[in-house]
Amino acid sequence: MDRDGLRAEYAAGLRAAAERRFGAARAEALAQSIADAAGWMTDVATFPVDADEPPAFYAESSA
Amino acid sequence: MSLHELCAVDAARAIRDKVLSPVDLVDALLERIETVDGRVQAWALVDRDGARAAARQATDEAARGVFRGPLHGVPFGAKDIFYSAGLPTEAGSKVMASFVPDYDATAVGRLKAAGAILLGKLHTTEFATSDPAPTRNPWNLACTPGGSSSGSAAAVAAQMVPLALGSQTIGSNVRPASYCGLVGLKPTFGRISTRGVMPLSYTQDHVGLMARSVEDIAFALAVTAGHDPDDPSSSRAPVPDYLAAITRRRAPRIGLLREFFERATAEVADVTAQAVNRLADAGAGVEGAKLPPTFRAVPAAAYLITRSDTASIHAERFAQKADLYRPAIRSSIEMGMLIPGDLYVRALRIRRQFRRELKPLLDRYDVLLTPTTPAPAPEGMATGDPQFQVPWSLSGLPSVTVPCGLTTSRLPLGIQLVSGTFGEAALLATAAWCEDVLGHAQAPSL
Numbered sequence: 107m108d109r110d111g112l113r114a115e116y117a118a119g120l121r122a123a124a125e126r127r128f129g130a131a132r133a134e135a136l137a138q139s140i141a142d143a144a145g146w147m148t149d150v151a152t153f154p155v156d157a158d159e160p161p162a163f164y165a166e167s168s169a
Numbered sequence: 170m171s172l173h174e175l176c177a178v179d180a181a182r183a184i185r186d187k188v189l190s191p192v193d194l195v196d197a198l199l200e201r202i203e204t205v206d207g208r209v210q211a212w213a214l215v216d217r218d219g220a221r222a223a224a225r226q227a228t229d230e231a232a233r234g235v236f237r238g239p240l241h242g243v244p245f246g247a248k249d250i251f252y253s254a255g256l257p258t259e260a261g262s263k264v265m266a267s268f269v270p271d272y273d274a275t276a277v278g279r280l281k282a283a284g285a286i287l288l289g290k291l292h293t294t295e296f297a298t299s300d301p302a303p304t305r306n307p308w309n310l311a312c313t314p315g316g317s318s319s320g321s322a323a324a325v326a327a328q329m330v331p332l333a334l335g336s337q338t339i340g341s342n343v344r345p346a347s348y349c350g351l352v353g354l355k356p357t358f359g360r361i362s363t364r365g366v367m368p369l370s371y372t373q374d375h376v377g378l379m380a381r382s383v384e385d386i387a388f389a390l391a392v393t394a395g396h397d398p399d400d401p402s403s404s405r406a407p408v409p410d411y412l413a414a415i416t417r418r419r420a421p422r423i424g425l426l427r428e429f430f431e432r433a434t435a436e437v438a439d440v441t442a443q444a445v446n447r448l449a450d451a452g453a454g455v456e457g458a459k460l461p462p463t464f465r466a467v468p469a470a471a472y473l474i475t476r477s478d479t480a481s482i483h484a485e486r487f488a489q490k491a492d493l494y495r496p497a498i499r500s501s502i503e504m505g506m507l508i509p510g511d512l513y514v515r516a517l518r519i520r521r522q523f524r525r526e527l528k529p530l531l532d533r534y535d536v537l538l539t540p541t542t543p544a545p546a547p548e549g550m551a552t553g554d555p556q557f558q559v560p561w562s563l564s565g566l567p568s569v570t571v572p573c574g575l576t577t578s579r580l581p582l583g584i585q586l587v588s589g590t591f592g593e594a595a596l597l598a599t600a601a602w603c604e605d606v607l608g609h610a611q612a613p614s615l
Contacts, residue, residue: 120504120507123507124503124507127503127506127507128503132503135500136500136503136504139500139501139503139504140504142472142504143472143473143476143504143507143508145469146468146469146470146472146473147469147473147508147509147512148469149465149466149468149469149470150466150469150470150473150512150515150516150519151512151515153463153465153466153469153515153519155515155518155519155522156518156522159518159521159522159525160518160521161514161517161518161520161521162372162517162520162521162524
């Protein structure tokens with residue numbers, strides 16, 4: 107799926123989840139936030155993270 | 170010079186030399202607050218009685234030759250997300266109305282232990298996000314001081330206090346410091362304890378410092394840095410002698426991050442380039458430097474992490490008091506509840522990769538340099554664009570802003586310097602060298 111398609115899929119999923127969780131009125135109020143988050147999710151999902159890259163840990167603060 | 174104009178270190182020296190009493194200094198600052206804070210609105214709470222009592226005690230001790238520490242008798246302010254024993258701490262939110270903690274945040278406690286006097290609490294955007302504080306920029310009251318540490322920046326710039334605690338999760342300490350013409354430091358993640366600081370993100374919250382000189386920042390960092398067993402994110406890395414470090418000033422090797430100049434307004438790029446030319450003329454080695462490809466995923470990773478963390482932090486309170494939250498923080502919490510776990514973890518992996526890929530660049534130069542902000546403080550209430558701080562908040566690397574000039578409309582601009590993990594000693598030495606070349610922070614006329 108291309109980036110635009112993925113973004114649209116994320117946005118639709120977020121919208122549906124927002125309606126279920128917060129109601130239709132809040133989901134509508136969150137329209138811009140949903141669009142922003144769908145963009146960030148697309149950027150993160152499509153960025154080529156190294157396969158052996160683990161998440162960061164607190165212990166690294168002293169490294 | 171009026172007493173309210175004294176920077177922290179000069180005040181501390183005058184008190185130690187017994188030519189200034191903490192009582193006179195606190196009274197002068199309280200008078201300054203009376204004079205200008207009606208327009209600036211930096212303070213959420215001024216603890217007149219508490220500060221005067223502490224000043225009387227500090228004055229008595231000084232008369233007996235007893236000095237608690239290097240900031241004996243010097244007032245400071247704390248952003249109103251820092252716990253302060255016995256004083257309301259409301260985070261700019263109705264959700265926290267009348268909340269009074271029974272202990273001091275570690276950073277507040279350490280400043281007090283060094284002799285400093287808490288003058289009061291400074292306005293913040295709600296829970297340090299983006300619903301604005303009432304505070305105005307002392308350089309132009311129509312403009313924002315930036316946020317979320319709005320009151321901290323405005324109070325120091327308006328000479329109501331010489332030193333303030335702020336915080337940064339995305340861009341909330343360095344950006345307002347620059348908008349208000351100050352020196353502002355965001356140290357390495359884990360360098361200053363966040364215990365007793367209302368959290369926004371477990372892995373991106375940093376305590377920040379604001380003052381009118383690099384030397385003041387070094388003094389404040391010297392007394393606030395170091396391991397806190399009550400903060401799981403606090404580092405055990407040794408604390409260098411920051412005061413000695415800033416006496417070892419030398420022309421640095423600077424890696425110039427041109428991508429940031431290209432994203433700035435023409436005036437910001439031009440003023441910053443002129444400052445860089447002055448640094449080069451004074452002996453700095455300046456080269457263009459390029460960030461690794463991970464840089465393009467940095468904003469998205471930072472926002473997914475902070476939204477998710479914020480949702481987790483506020484879950485219980487939000488379930489009971491959702492309607493008391495203002496719009497921006499409410500939306501942040503709600504969106505954080507919807508972000509899938511696999512993408513949150515992927516964002517954490519991007520952060521680690523970014524840190525790893527930055528290391529060769531940081532090893533090559535003493536500092537990386539950018540304009541601190543893409544534009545000067547905007548008019549209105551919105552707190553401005555934090556994009557130039559995001560990479561360093563996400564990666565936990567230390568960054569500092571130093572004033573570098575004014576726009577044609579007389580709004581301050583700064584250069585942002587970044588160094589490697591726990592590189593604050595060398596970073597502050599470089600910042601002090603730059604300050605020598607570019608000139609010290611100016612004061613707005615109020």
